[in-house]
Amino acid sequence: MENLLQQIVNGLVVGSVYALVALGYTMVYGILGLINFAHGDVLMVGALVALQVATLLHKFWPGLHPLLILAISLGVAIPVCMLLGYVMERTAYRRLRNAPRLAPLITAIGVSFLLQTVAMIIWGRNYHSFPPLFPTIPLEPFPGVFITPVQVTILVASATLMVALIMLVNRTPLGRAMRATAENHRVASLMGVDTNKIISTTFILGSGLAAVAGVMHASNYGVAHYSMGFLPGLKAFTAAVLGGIGNLGGAMVGGIVLGLVETIGAGYIEQLSFGLLNSSYQDIFAFVILGIVLIFRPTGLLGERVSDRA
């Protein structure tokens, strides 16, 4: 029982990171009908920039409080990723707005390779250990169930960010304009909406969330490297599809469900596969889910409408 509870805690933590990344996929898809496969690499850039900043701070201000280091690292990583998201859209995707659907998709894969290569040139091929920015003593909320301060922070921060995003999208004029643009660019522009600005804003918001997710991911696992964005990116995409791509609530639900299935599944994978696989195969779950959803419910859990752009 403690075992299951423990896996639920871990699953929620992993799942909320997926959810933050999935939001970026789903927002961009909602507004442009584009799967931005480079989105996972924005997470990687966020993590490595934060790591770089933290390392420099350690070196030049050895006594600095870890939480201050965290705040400064995030304070640099978030705007860097936002700028990256903006530049990506401006330079790579905007000119393909009216191109056949395959063109931006291939471009997105190209951007992903580009980001990884540049990161590899800057930070090398090695795994960097991510500095522990939190006290490492785990809490024990229930006997036998442990949760680290990092994990608590991840849960609280992602919940806060998700609520903030939902409020922004549903309650503010900017959010209303985003939803209107997602539904119909042409009519939105007739309302006076500068749809290019709205699309830029969407990329900027999604990239900011990915930066936070990158720092969370790296803090949770303690490492960062140039290709670390690939797997969480793919899983977050799966989460977005699972929840119904284009649907914000869906991305959150999809991320959490995927995180839970993955961690709980990892605990039982040996029994499930009759001893053939062990828990290091836990990544399999994401792709099995992706396959099943695409075959049986391509609109996802919360996607009631088949997208007219797909």
Next chain:
Amino acid sequence: MPTEQSAPILELQDVRIRYGQIEAVKGISLQLHRGELVCLIGANGAGKTSTLNAIAGTLPIASGELRYQGQSITTQPAHLRVRQGVALVPEGRGIFTRLTVEENLRMGAYTRHEKQAVEADLERVYSMLPRVKERLAQVAGTLSGGEQQMVAIGRALLSRPKLLLLDEPSMGLAPLIVEKIFEVVQTVVKEGVTILLVEQNANLALEFAQRGYVMDGGLITITGSGDELLRDPRVRSAYLGETEETP
């Protein structure tokens, strides 16, 4: 009749519009004067929608010039034209189906920041269109066609237009609702808004309009006052179906 010497609020000079190789509008010129209700009629595919979209700025023109309030707006993007007072109620209504009715209306006021004036205008739209008021919280995609058209018109009014472009507002609607829509159109004209109205229902439109243009195959073929066009035998046989005279 508007005086000829007053500068036109809108002027099209030899405007051509192309879709790839196809030339949909082949050089048209027209003028609208402040406060006029002018209608544009013509068969399917004549180029009426293309013309309105070009005026609103969602469709580029291949050559010619668009002048609004004395200035060229030929290359100005649509979202900036709204700020200057050009509003289009597009063909097919263009409702944001996933937004609520109230959100749709508020989108109309997107460019405006005077809060109180916007609230007052919302109230005015509600009083003009009471059926809309009953459905503010409803998702707009679930409205009937007539209700959607009312929302589309109300939304356009919330931008406080000086020039209102209406693309077949009566399309597919029951006579009672069409009547209601024309009532609203007249109210708006009385308030001094200039209107360019595209209508299939030429009889009704010409009755209210001061002037009209007839388009055919991308060209303006006939123009005159509403009464003149109503009496014109070419218009009568082509667009008024001769027999079905409505009072």
